[in-house]
Amino acid sequence: MELTGQNFIGNTRSADGSVTFQAVNPATGEDLQPSYVEATGDEVDQAFRKAEEAFKVYRQKSGTRRAELLEAIADEIEVLGDQLIRRCSRETGLTEGHLNGERGRTVGQLRLFGKVIREGSWVDARIDTSKEGPDIRSMKMALGPVGIFGASNFPLAFSVAGGDTASALAAGCTIVVKAHPAHPGTCEMVGGAIRKAVEETGMPDGTFSMVQGTSHEVGQAMVEHPLAKAIGFTGSFKGGKALYDAATRRPEPIPVYAEMGSTNPMFLLPGALKEQGEELAEGLVNSVNLGVGQFCTNPGLVAYQDSDEARAFQQKVSEHFKKASAGTMLTAGIQSAYKQGLEKLLQQEGVRLVADGKDNGSATPGVPHLLNVSSKDFLANRFLEEEVFGPSTLTITAGGKQDLVAIAENLQGHLTATLYGTEQDLEEYSELVRVLQRKVGRLIFNGFPTGVQVNHAMVHGGPFPATTDARATSVGTLAIERFVRPVCFQGFPEEQLPDELKADNPLGIGRLVNGERTK
Structure with a gap:
C-alpha cells in the first residue's frame, strides 16, 4: 500500500491543511516518509457531518450486517501482511514478533464482536406486557457518532482498528478516529483497510473517518463537535483529563471513556x-x-x-x-x-x-x-x-x-x-x-498483571484516576456497553417495533419477558 500522508473524510482522502509532520524511528532518530498533513477544523467538521448522515443508515443495519463489516475489516488488515508489520516496527521500535501477536489480537477482537452481535442477546431486550399497565419494551441502542483516539503503546490493538473501534462499530455507532502522531503510517494503512471494508460491505460513506495531527486543536475539535456523542481514549492522565474536562464544558456534555494509566500495585x-x-x-x-x-x-x-x-x-x-x-x-x-x-x-x-x-x-x-x-x-x-x-x-x-x-x-x-x-x-x-x-x-x-485477555468476562478499567468511568471496560465484549443507551417503546404496534422486541422474536435472541429469562 502506498502511503499518501492524507486524512480519510469518509471514503474520500483529504489534505486541506498547511501543517505537516513526520513519523520518527525511535531506535535511530530517522525521519520517516511521507509527511502527514494535519487535519483542519473544517475537515473535522466534515468528518462528523458525514458520520451523522451515515449513522442514520448504519444504526439500522442488522447485527449480521454489522458483523460482516467487522469481519471484513479483520480480513483486510490481514491482507496488509508483512508491509504493515515492517512499517509499524519502524515507527514504534516494537519487534516484528510482538507486532504479529498484536495484529492477531486486533483481528481476533473484531471477529469476537462480530459473533456477539450476530447472536444478538447483548441488546438486553426486556418486555413487560403486564395487564396492570401499558405494553412496555426496551433495548440498548447506539448513541451516535463516536470520537476515538489511538494509543501510542498498542499501535494496532488500541489504535485505529482497536477495541474502541470494534465495540463502537458493533454497537451501531459511526466513528471518527484521531490517528496517533507517533505511528501515522501504520494508522493510514489500517485506516485504508477499514475504508475498503466499508465500501465492500456496502456501508454508508462516513461510517469511518480518520484525521491526523500533532496539535491539541484536532483533538479538541473532535470532543467539542456538537455531533459527537461519546469519546474513547487510551493514554496519559493529562491528555485524558483534558478531554474529559472539555466534554463536560460542552452545552451538551458527553461521556468520555478514558483509560489513563495505572501503577497496578x-x-x-x-x-x-x-x-x-x-x-x-x-x-x-x-x-x-x-x-x-x-x-x-x-x-x-x-x-x-x-x-x-x-x-x-x-x-x-x-x-x-x-x-x-x-x-x-x-x-x-x-x-x-x-x-x-x-x-x-x-x-x-x-x-x-x-x-x-x-x-x-x-x-x-x-x-x-x-x-x-x-x-x-x-x-x-x-x-x-x-x-x-x-x-x-x-x-x-x-x-x-x-x-x-x-x-x-x-x-x-x-x-x-x-x-x-x-x-x-x-x-x-x-x-x-x-x-x-x-x-x-x-x-x-497468583499471576502478573501484564497481559489482558480479550473475552466476555474481562474488565480493563477502574476507579479514577485510572479511568474517567469506573463502570466501563475498554477490553472485552462488555466494552460495547459504553456506546449504547437504553430506549423504551411504550404502546407501540407490533409492526413498528425493532425485531429484537417483536412478540415472535424473529432473531431468536435471549430476552427478559415479564420477569422471566428466555433463551
Missing part, C-alpha cells in the same frame, strides 16, 4: 515469598520489562512485609535488574518523560535506587530501574503512587499486615491489583482483599 504475602521467592523475583523482572514497561498494566508498585524471605527476594530482583538490558521506547517524548519521572522519584524522601540495567545504545533507551521505599515514607507522600511510564518499579517494605492494609486503603483507583500468596494467606489477609475490591477493576491472584 502488587502485594506479595508471606506464604508466597516463603514458597516461591526466586520464581517471583524472575517473574517480576520479566513483567516490569515486558514491552519496555510501556504496558498500562505494568506493575509499578510492589509491597511486602519485611522478613528474611522478603530480603532474599529483594536481593534476587536486584540481581535480575542489573543483568537486564534497555529496550527502545516508543518515542523520544515518552523516553524523556520516563527519565524525568525517575529523577523526581529519586528526589523523594526515603526513596533509594536499588539497581538499574544496561543501556542498549538506541536513540530512545528505556533502562530498567528498581527502587525501594519504606511503607512509612510511601504513606506520607502521595506522589509515590503516580505512574512512571516505563520499565521501573518501586518496592515498598512494610512492617506488618496492617501496614499492607494501610497502603491499600491509601491507594487511588488503578486498573489492577495483584495478590501473590497461599490459600491460607488469602484467609489471613481477607481485609486486604476487601479493601482492594474498591480500588481496582481487576483483582488478580
Whole structure:
C-alpha cells in the first residue's frame, strides 16, 4: 500500500491543511516518509457531518450486517501482511514478533464482536406486557457518532482498528478516529483497510473517518463537535483529563471513556515469598520489562512485609535488574518523560535506587530501574503512587499486615491489583482483599498483571484516576456497553417495533419477558 500522508473524510482522502509532520524511528532518530498533513477544523467538521448522515443508515443495519463489516475489516488488515508489520516496527521500535501477536489480537477482537452481535442477546431486550399497565419494551441502542483516539503503546490493538473501534462499530455507532502522531503510517494503512471494508460491505460513506495531527486543536475539535456523542481514549492522565474536562464544558456534555494509566500495585504475602521467592523475583523482572514497561498494566508498585524471605527476594530482583538490558521506547517524548519521572522519584524522601540495567545504545533507551521505599515514607507522600511510564518499579517494605492494609486503603483507583500468596494467606489477609475490591477493576491472584485477555468476562478499567468511568471496560465484549443507551417503546404496534422486541422474536435472541429469562 502506498502511503499518501492524507486524512480519510469518509471514503474520500483529504489534505486541506498547511501543517505537516513526520513519523520518527525511535531506535535511530530517522525521519520517516511521507509527511502527514494535519487535519483542519473544517475537515473535522466534515468528518462528523458525514458520520451523522451515515449513522442514520448504519444504526439500522442488522447485527449480521454489522458483523460482516467487522469481519471484513479483520480480513483486510490481514491482507496488509508483512508491509504493515515492517512499517509499524519502524515507527514504534516494537519487534516484528510482538507486532504479529498484536495484529492477531486486533483481528481476533473484531471477529469476537462480530459473533456477539450476530447472536444478538447483548441488546438486553426486556418486555413487560403486564395487564396492570401499558405494553412496555426496551433495548440498548447506539448513541451516535463516536470520537476515538489511538494509543501510542498498542499501535494496532488500541489504535485505529482497536477495541474502541470494534465495540463502537458493533454497537451501531459511526466513528471518527484521531490517528496517533507517533505511528501515522501504520494508522493510514489500517485506516485504508477499514475504508475498503466499508465500501465492500456496502456501508454508508462516513461510517469511518480518520484525521491526523500533532496539535491539541484536532483533538479538541473532535470532543467539542456538537455531533459527537461519546469519546474513547487510551493514554496519559493529562491528555485524558483534558478531554474529559472539555466534554463536560460542552452545552451538551458527553461521556468520555478514558483509560489513563495505572501503577497496578502488587502485594506479595508471606506464604508466597516463603514458597516461591526466586520464581517471583524472575517473574517480576520479566513483567516490569515486558514491552519496555510501556504496558498500562505494568506493575509499578510492589509491597511486602519485611522478613528474611522478603530480603532474599529483594536481593534476587536486584540481581535480575542489573543483568537486564534497555529496550527502545516508543518515542523520544515518552523516553524523556520516563527519565524525568525517575529523577523526581529519586528526589523523594526515603526513596533509594536499588539497581538499574544496561543501556542498549538506541536513540530512545528505556533502562530498567528498581527502587525501594519504606511503607512509612510511601504513606506520607502521595506522589509515590503516580505512574512512571516505563520499565521501573518501586518496592515498598512494610512492617506488618496492617501496614499492607494501610497502603491499600491509601491507594487511588488503578486498573489492577495483584495478590501473590497461599490459600491460607488469602484467609489471613481477607481485609486486604476487601479493601482492594474498591480500588481496582481487576483483582488478580497468583499471576502478573501484564497481559489482558480479550473475552466476555474481562474488565480493563477502574476507579479514577485510572479511568474517567469506573463502570466501563475498554477490553472485552462488555466494552460495547459504553456506546449504547437504553430506549423504551411504550404502546407501540407490533409492526413498528425493532425485531429484537417483536412478540415472535424473529432473531431468536435471549430476552427478559415479564420477569422471566428466555433463551
